[in-house]
Amino acid sequence: MLNDEWMTGFFEGEGCFTWGKSKQRYSPKVLIAQNEKEILEKIKAHLGFGFVSFNGKNCYRWNCGGFTSCRKFILRVQPHLKTLTKKKQLMRFLFVFPTLMDASNGYGHNCEAKGVEERIKKWKALS
Numbered sequence: 001m002l003n004d005e006w007m008t009g010f011f012e013g014e015g016c017f018t019w020g021k022s023k024q025r026y027s028p029k030v031l032i033a034q035n036e037k038e039i040l041e042k043i044k045a046h047l048g049f050g051f052v053s054f055n056g057k058n059c060y061r062w063n064c065g066g067f068t069s070c071r072k073f074i075l076r077v078q079p080h081l082k083t084l085t086k087k088k089q090l091m092r093f094l095f096v097f098p099t100l101m102d103a104s105n106g107y108g109h110n111c112e113a114k115g116v117e118e119r120i121k122k123w124k125a126l127s
Contacts, residue, residue, distance in 0.1 A: 002046045008080035010043070017093035019116070020065060026116040028070040028097045032062040047076065067100055074101070092123045 015032035033055075034040055040052045040062040049072060050064035064073055074090065081087050094100055096119045 002042050004076050005080045008077040012083050012086045017089055027065055029065040030070055030073050033059050035059050096120055096123050
């Protein structure tokens with residue numbers, strides 16, 4: 001049976017926090033890659049959001065993007081994160097998107113390109 005603990009472990013091995021850019025704004029994203037579509041569909045059903053796509057390289061991805069979906073995902077996995085690598089990745093992700101966990105921020109305030117790009121540079125310097 002799929003649960004949040006199992007899904008978090010799977011995410012720690014196969015997923016990442018990232019972002020996308022459109023026009024002059026950035027948007028947070030969470031991705032999980034896998035060559036078996038079925039498990040990603042199960043994760044999607046378990047969470048109730050996100051989508052599964054084929055990336056053309058014999059690999060499927062579960063994706064969620066935007067402040068609301070990423071916030072929901074983080075609230076589900078954060079209590080179960082075990083690896084220091086993913087904990088640091090999440091801390092850096094929240095540094096780049098400082099208002100992500102603010103539930104009133106559904107549309108991503110403070111995500112203009114210049115501010116996010118400066119925080120991304122700082123993130124990369126921390127790596």
